[in-house]
């Protein structure tokens with residue numbers, strides 16, 4: 001009989017894996033609850049009013065046209081021994097190989113006062129969609145002179161440079177439309193991804209509109225009072241007009257309940273096949289995977305999907321999967337015409353993925369405005385190309 005391969009999660013990793021499986025001649029079923037997927041990449045531009053929500057929202061018609069069977073339902077349980085999954089709609093499906101790319105879980109128990117109910121008025125906007133639109137509305141409605149506070153967790157979390165891109169694009173709105181306002185970044189760390197590039201941009205573009213408060217200067221968030229709309233951090237009490245809390249993260253609940261995550265809250269995998277180190281027959285890719293040196297990005301999820309789909313095809317055919325090399329590139333904006341990037345190549349070493357020495361590339365610190373503008377355009381071209389490959 002034809003092998004049954006099921007992919008869980010129709011985001012970057014899952015959609016890419018399902019399409020790659022179909023390209024290699026394997027019938028793949030993709031399970032995703034939502035009929036529309038809003039991308040986190042480019043969502044910071046939506047929050048800053050530079051793009052409409054519709055520009056980051058995609059349906060699954062193109063995925064179906066590519067030959068993937070798409071089922072809109074939620075996976076509620078994975079039985080690794082019986083090789084079956086249960087769906088919220090009541091169905092139970094058997095698989096030979098399962099690929100899970102279910103994203104992240106947000107820890108609503110980590111910051112006193114910041115739970116799921118609080119996120120209805122104090123957005124995290126770390127899963128795109130309604131949360132993105134809510135934060136965009138709050139920024140647009142804020143009066144001049146208001147304070148925006150953005151809080152950032154310790155690593156690891158989805159998209160290491162994402163909070164700093166967001167801070168810069170919010171500062172761009174403030175500088176151009178609400179010049180007496182300011183954004184304060186309360187950070188649970190003392191350093192961050194692409195820090196010299198971000199900080200040089202902020203000094204040049206937003207000297208009066210961004211303040212970064214690292215851990216060592218009191219950046220740790222202690223509690224949130226959603227009713228009073230205040231924050232307590234080590235640095236003091238804040239009463240912002242707009243609050244954006246990015247909470248600490250874990251693998252999603254489905255992965256934790258299925259026994260795919262370890263004590264570190266993420267899912268250990270074989271770096272050649274992305275098969276779970278804990279549950280045979282199940283592959284975990286994307287943000288939920290503990291992928292060593294690879295950052296949690298859409299580009300990483302896409303690269304892992306290609307490797308994983310190839311490995312699944314090999315394993316089903318009784319072949320040994322080859323040692324892969326994986327690439328990640330992350331573009332960030334500091335302003336609509338000011339971009340930069342970080343790149344790396346990764347390969348397996350023992351049980352993890354490591355950076356290939358000398359492969360990591362960073363935009364130069366002394367680039368001309370023309371190069372910054374070109375990198376901003378390259379970032380937009382990456383987004384257009386990636387979403388066309390996934391959903392087109």
Ligand code: FAD
Nearest residue numbers: 009011012013040041075102103159286287296297298299
């Ligand atoms: P997701 O894309 O989140 O997909 C997971 C899917 O699984 C979801 O559609 C969800 O509905 C589904 N799902 C969850 N649970 C279940 C279940 N039980 N049953 C069925 N389906 C389920 N990355 C970049 O490379 N470049 C960028 O510029 C960039 N910018 C970013 C900006 C921001 C503000 C943020 C927050 C992130 C950004 N990222 C960027 C990171 C990127 O969004 C993630 O790394 C990427 O989405 C991870 O893909 P994934 O497949 O693991 O998860």
